[in-house]
Amino acid sequence: xxxxxxxxxxxxxxxxxxxxxxxxxxxxxxxxxxxxxxxxxxxxxxxxxxxxxxxxxxxxxxxxxxxxxxxxxxxxxxxxxxxxxxxxxxxxxxxxxxxxxxxxxxxxxxxx
Amino acid sequence: xxxxxxxxxxxxxxxxxxxxxxxxxxxxxxxxxxxxxxxxxxxxxxxxxxxxxxxxxxxxxxxxxxxxxxxxxxxxxxxxxxxxxxxxxxxxxxxxxxxxxxxxxxxxxxxx
Numbered sequence: 001x002x003x004x005x006x007x008x009x010x011x012x013x014x015x016x017x018x019x020x021x022x023x024x025x026x027x028x029x030x031x032x033x034x035x036x037x038x039x040x041x042x043x044x045x046x047x048x049x050x051x052x053x054x055x056x057x058x059x060x061x062x063x064x065x066x067x068x069x070x071x072x073x074x075x076x077x078x079x080x081x082x083x084x085x086x087x088x089x090x091x092x093x094x095x096x097x098x099x100x101x102x103x104x105x106x107x108x109x110x111x112x
Numbered sequence: 113x114x115x116x117x118x119x120x121x122x123x124x125x126x127x128x129x130x131x132x133x134x135x136x137x138x139x140x141x142x143x144x145x146x147x148x149x150x151x152x153x154x155x156x157x158x159x160x161x162x163x164x165x166x167x168x169x170x171x172x173x174x175x176x177x178x179x180x181x182x183x184x185x186x187x188x189x190x191x192x193x194x195x196x197x198x199x200x201x202x203x204x205x206x207x208x209x210x211x212x213x214x215x216x217x218x219x220x221x222x223x224x
């Protein structure tokens with residue numbers, strides 16, 4: 001089992017729709033969770049961080065965390081073509097001394 | 113505030129040659145990471161520093177890779193000798209805590 005798992009996609013949604021990206025993690029002691037956006041040929045850009053159970057909203061982005069299910073998700077409302085990118089889930093693992101581990105990324109394509 | 117700065121942006125070398133990458137983290141960030149990213153994959157941790165101490169280098173191929181972070185600020189990652197399989201993007205990131213990391217532009221290495 002990978003430490004951080006994401007559906008590799010590609011996920012295709014029409015413009016204006018809600019895109020839902022999912023991530024599961026194996027270390028139950030993990031404490032910090034992040035979503036990064038990576039455009040082709042660019043480096044990852046931090047877009048959301050979440051530390052406690054529940055939802056956290058920032059503009060069109062909502063991160064959701066469920067520690068009991070070891071699950072974190074990212075919702076993008078009113079998706080735009082400019083949201084087309086790879087989204088990386090990252091988990092700061094407590095039981096490995098604070099190692100920041102990334103999933104393989106989910107490619108999102110928003111069609112006009 | 114300046115972000116994480118890496119150099120060079122691109123490097124092409126012949127196999128068996130040495131190569132070095134440099135990273136200047138965000139001012140005040142005590143944690144520095146070096147990641148390797150292959151095409152279509154998430155970043156994989158090579159080494160993590162807390163100030164000048166390498167606290168996690170379990171994924172660093174120590175027969176050919178070395179890293180240093182003098183005075184707990186700038187860091188250098190070296191490969192000697194380079195192999196064809198080392199072609200990838202090398203990413204540096206820094207954090208002030210809780211794993212919230214910010215990335216530099218990356219160095220794209222091509223070994224021919």
